[in-house]
Amino acid sequence: MQHHAGISLLPGTASGPIVVMAEPLSFWGGVDPATGTVIDVHHPSHGVSLAGAVVLMPTSRGSCSGSGVLLELALSGRCPAALIFAGPEDTLTLGAIVAAEMFGRSIPVVRLPEEAFAALASAAEAEIVPDAVLADGGRVQIPLSAAVHGDLQLSTSDRRLLAGDEGIAAQQAMRIVCAMARQQGATALVDVTRAHVDGCIYAGPANLIFAEKMEQLGARTRVPTTMNAISVDHANWRRQGVAPEFGEPAARLADAYVRMGCRPSFTCAPYSLPGPPALGEAIGWSESNAVIFANSVLGARTAKHPDFLDFCIAVSGRAPLAGAFLDEGRRARRAVRVELPEGADSSAWPLIGYLTGLASPDRVPLIKGLAKARPARDDLKALCAAFGTTSAAAMLHIEGITPEADSLGGSPEDEVVITRAALAAGWRHLNDGPAGIDLVAIGSPHASLEECRAVAERLDGHRLAGNLSVIITTGRDVVAAAEAEGTLAGLRRSGVDVVPDLCWCSITRPVFPERAKVVLTNSGKYAHYGPGLSGCTVRLGTFEDCIEAALTGAAPARLPGWLS
Template identity: 85%
Template sequence: MTSPSRETGIAIVPGTACGPIVVMKEPLSFWGGVDASTGVVIDVHHPAHGTSLAGAVVMMPGSRGSCSGSGVLLELALSGRAPAALIFADPEDTLTLGAIVAAEMFGRRIPVMRLSDDAFGRLASAAEAKIAPDAIVADGGRVHIALSAAGHAELRLSPDDRRLLDGAEGRAAQQAMRIVCAMASQQGAAALVDVTRAHVDGCIYAGPANLVFAEKMEELGARVRIPTTMNAISVDHANWRCQGVAPAFGEPAARLADAYVRMGCRASFTCAPYSLPDPPGFGEAIGWSESNAVIFANSVLGARTAKHPDFLDFCIAVTGRAPLAGAFLDEGRLARRAVRVEVPEGVDGSAWPLIGYLTGLASPDRIPLIKGLAKTRPTQDDLKALCAAFGTTSAASMLHIEGITPEAEGLGGNPEDEVVIDSEALAAGWRKLNDGPARVDLVAIGSPHASLEECRAVAERLDGRPLAENLSLIITAGRDVVAVAEAEGTLARLRNSGVGVIPDLCWCSITRPVFPELAKVVLTNSGKYAHYGPGLSGCTVRLGTLDDCIEAAVTGAAPARLPGWLSAATISGRERPRS
């Protein structure tokens, strides 16, 4: 008789559960990757697309992508559609925080465990598992994994931390500090750190759970301690009623935004907070959420923030404190993999979302040092596009670009290995994201939110030409950008061509009918939306150059093709036709 295995693991959020095992070989973003109402995987680029996670013991290396995954998990927990348990091979924050909030505030416990590689591999071969606080048993008892509590050094708290934790400043601050401390403990942080500002991502209405959390905190008396901006929300706050949005969605989405404003957050409503006046400075410790914003702040600005999950962001805003872990520390900012990009001559702005997307695939679980781009002179919008696309395919909170980003020379360090992205890989990646029907119904600009320069570029390229019949071009942008565009006349030029410019919401939170009802094929210049869009909208979403987007806008079509800079490179390289 074969004796049972005796591997060990750590119970991050202890509890009991049982269910069939679902193994995912790739990390997954729950936001844009899992339907919050059913628990089914909707990420069309993920191997588990179509799989139901409801009631399953879900095993995966870790999560990736959006900070809003914690909100999706809470939504699933409150509706009874959550996984029975989550088991990771690597450290993981986003879904873990969702499970902590579900247990702390709502009494809905989703056990979370982290296993060694050997234990993970053994369990992954089983069909179902039974989980207790001290063990996982599977395969008829032949797999037995002992679980221990997460063992960390005692978290050092300041006198002010202890006052908050003891309830001296009210129940909301006490609850927020409990959640901050719980996350610090699971991250192995020895202490907390003061942050100067926060950015709240949980104001997006993923479902009733986000609203329940916000209104519960408001009921407890929550107020932010530090300047706090807000991410894009799920409606155009002033205009959703006249846009035809159903009150059943528009009212709770607006209520969610209003609750955060009443608690002291600034109604900035943008997913590009680095474009607001007075962005964070180099070395400044901040408490930001929203994956693209976190990666841009760390990588391009040199500010310091972990990739905080939704709900933790607001708890940090209420306490002014964050776990001193991850990218707050030098060791948490070191590059561990080099990614060399063999970029062709003559690249334009369309290269950056593609490079970000492929770099994330090449470095899904570690900070990369990107080589080969030093002579390209990217704009802030180029780097925004790269960071956003990188955040869809990697769990890392930042990246370095040799010769471009401020810490590449010092913290680029000594990467453990190197991956090469050559012109063939670039072409294959573009074809994957650009594939689809030539006929286009909708052109989507502004994921993350369009800058003033991007709005001007669209106006200049259209040059007053009307849009093709039955086609929509919509730009989403922060209200500050829209106000300046209106004052200088750019907004009028866009609207004269029939372009819709919508503030407050963004493409990852837009819903029908603001998203045109009859649209089936979407063209976008955003690598982020090309990845998330199919699952979120149910449409074919293609990546194109800005010129492709303008061509589609005025003709109604943009055939699948490589951008000029990449087409020339593949013809002159391995794809040159033989004579």
């Protein structure tokens, strides 16, 4: 049976068994880069292998690092045979563009209309040929047309970069930026004032191969560029017992980016650095929580740029004028009303972010019902980070709180309600697990100075329980400030480890304690990604639960006071 035509975004030929994903997936934290198996314990396809499969997925979600995981799988021969989406998708598409552009590895990427996607989803295997997707021995035939790209308007300096007048690396970066712009349907590029590179996390050799190849080609940043958290504490990893076969390439990756002009900020919270982006400022940021916070809370403008594209933007100073750079891409299309009980504390914010992402997985939401709660900056950080784990959207609006809620939150198409019962069910889902705690994880995204102070004040010099560890991950600037004011000394007196440079989504053993099996965190982001990344039980708790566990070694599963 012939169906409506799909779009061939990245042409090629492939065949394999069909794997259907019922909901979007983040490849970073959701797929093992060594095997291609789904490791996200919250995903319905947990345990399924994607290697060699024709993967059908509505779109991707979550981390910008998914492109790095796909490149890793492509270079090791464990990638999906092809990717077929039902809607727009950037992160994995960019990984496939880089695999083809720089390494000659072809992964066809196709977008299908709803009816054709559904028909293909019921088949067992598929073949992609240049002009069609075929399945069930030819009984399902979906014609493919090339993506129709409007003319991409390029400036004189864009053309100089593309022609190689400013070096091979700048030319390669510009080729990738233009390929992505065309895939997104952009008709122009935009100047950015700054960039933030997320591809410095060592997911495997592919990230390092990309960076060192760009350095070999002579790449240099042309706008001020900060760097995300990396995968080791750069100065101390040897002392911490990290195996050289991991520590050396992880440090080499960071060093390559620094040599190419990036600032060794090594934080996943670049909005907390001095001189954050201003309202309306066009920036080229990656890292899902950073992008969502910058767009939503600061009112700056950036798309959710996949890893590798972030560095190409830093090298060219240009980004595709698409997505959240445009008013149209920032407009709220769904209202999410939260029935927030009186007296909610800081534990409400990661929960609201997580559930809002599930309620608005593919569109910008306007969140209602929170104005009276008066969230602090760290509360908004926790909400944005958790939202980024369950939604593909690059931003959100909060009525009465975020700067563009009035102007761009105005006319949602529908409304979803998160009831008190839904809040309680969501909390139970993320809080479930044994009472005995081995590790308390604070700082995903990186802890602020205020959060470090709060832990120090509550512990008040008391020693941690028995074999329990408390680790706070944070940026170098926060470590320096905490040291200067004595907060760091107070935390150390209690036995708390404060680790710079890496974050919970990049931490590995033995910095992550070998004996730890049950982890308690106040981060919705880490409660989501942690089980897949660490192989441990990771429970979401309140700040008070974390302190109780630190002092007693236990925190029973229970609703927070404001929900019970």
